[in-house]
Amino acid sequence: MSQLFSPIRLGNQEFPNRIVISPMCQYSAIHGDANDWHLVHLGTLSMSGAALLVLEATAVEEIGRISHGDLGLYNDENEAALHRVLGFCRKHGSAKFGVQIAHAGRKGSAQAPWEGGRALGPDGDPWETVSASALPFADDWHTPREASEEDIERIVAAFAETAERAIRLGFEVIELHAAHGYLLHQFLSAVSNQRTDQYGGSLENRMRFPLRVFDAVKAVCTPEVALGVRITGSDWIEGGIDIEEAVAFASELKRRGCHYVDVTSGGIALKAKIEIGPGYQVPFAAEVKRRVGIPVWSVGLIVTPEQAEDVVASGRSDMVALGRTILDEPHWPWKAAQVLGADVARPPQYQRAAPRLWPGASYKQPRPPQPVAAE
Template sequence: MSILFSPLTIRSRTFRNRLWVSPMCMYSARDGVPQEWHHTHLAQFASGGAGLIIAEATAVLPEGRISPRDTGLWSDQQRDAWAPIVRAVHDRDALIGVQLAHAGRKASTWWPWAPQRGSVPHAEGGWTTFAPSAVAFEGYAEPTALDAAGMDAVVAAFAESARRALDAGFDVLEIHAAHGYLLHQFLSPLANMRDDDHGGSLENRARLTLRVLDAVRAVSPDDIPVFLRISATDHAEGGFTPEEAAQVGEWAIDHGADLIDVSSGGLVAHQRISVGPGYQVPLAGTVRQGGRIPTSAVGLITAAEQAEQVLAQESADAIFAGREWLRDPHFGLRAAHELGADVAWPPQYARAVWR
């Protein structure tokens, strides 16, 4: 039997397989409200065999958006727009989560296909950004360092957005602490220059992430899985390390997280990454600690057999993929066919099954 297409149960949620869709920003929202694009985009992956789909980085505060076109969950209008998208995924027998996020010093930037680059000026719809320290990401506007009240507001915003996500029907909540965004900025000594109880030691640098996790777990029923996405290395000298990531993963599990979604990079522009097939899988293995910490692997996992081997080698418990799902929204069905896995196809597509 294929491991990739064996079910996985976390709390009360059983995922029909372990081939999942990574959160991928579409930069197509209006005032944080998802549009018809998001409905079609996410529902197609459920038809295509995904076990879990995580909706894109969704801001918990307006100033937490990466760009003016990001989705949000800071308002009830946004919650109500997400609900039919969630239902569409459920109607196709898949589960769906949402990645709750705050971009910190990497907020208020232009979307990828805009003619401009860098920070959006206030005159053109941009806003003041916030970070652990008043240290800018290279080429972006200088942020304002969060004070105690600001950090409290961030924690409360994650909790309120989690409530709205659950009201919209999401099955999984993922907290975004990767890719150079706010919680990752607190975790890394390359962005966190604080000398209070949120800076310095790893325990202090992890404090805000764990506070957010506690707040999200507190508003979530016991049957709801909560994931934490981390960048397990900054790919830069003096940055966050895989060993520190493993420790944060252990603390996160103790604070109620159910799975650590392991990625890397994004904190500094001068990072140096050796990119290749499965290049982040060893990081997931490090955080997994021989099976003590449930993890998912991501990063140029593009083929069925490759994904199967990651699980067979016990480097991770599940696979997230991104680009391959964009190339082929039926990647799940194709992978099952290639591995000879016996899975239920949508009856509308049953004629495609090789016999």
């Protein structure tokens, strides 16, 4: 029996398999509003057979966006736009929905990647950014304003308000983004946090603001919502977060009622040297799971069904979260189910392509390369 296609429970939410579609920024919203692009994109992925589809990083306030095209959930218009998209997805798809709520901090006021991904210039309608300290993300980036106590209070409240909107929209999962170099990560990492007040210095102090955000969101969540956090296992840079700090943060989150952590790495600085390879972030998740005893998701260059199965079956991770693998092959869970001898939900309109009804499915099975005859 495939472990990838076995059920799992996070909090009070049950999922039929261990496949998550990772949050993937689309940079295609208008004033934070989802639109027809999101309807097609999320509609397709909701029918993929994955148990859970997590929306892209969704800003909790306007200046918390990465770019002008970021999705937001900070006003009534944002909420109404998402309501329309989610209604379509739930009517036709089988996936449950999560939303990753986030604040970009010093990485905000930037171009979309296909526009260059740099800080917005004067003609790009830039905005003032805030961070743990007045340190730019990189050369030629905006220097952020060090967050004041008033900023911190406002942002904590913004996260809670966005969570309340997410609950009204019926999201089964809410994930706080505390990784990839965004604001909560900026407070956590000594690379970007050089404060001398109660929010800087020791790890206990650097965790203070992210934990305040977690507590505020936890306080508004209903019992049905599974609440998780995306954390970093390593900053890949001297003086940054390492696995020891990741374990300490995950332990504190577990103590406060966190249902899972989604373990990634990198993003705090452009000069970080990341050692990329198949499943390169899985060891971080495995170590957090082993030492903290909290459900974990693994991410990062998990590509084949056999690889995903091994990650779960070996006990290194409870779920796998796939990003570009799914963009490349939106019905990847269908393929994985066929390879691993499992079954997965399909829309009735597509049932005729299921292996039991379509003889052509057997011709798609991978075959070992055949030897080439010598001339």
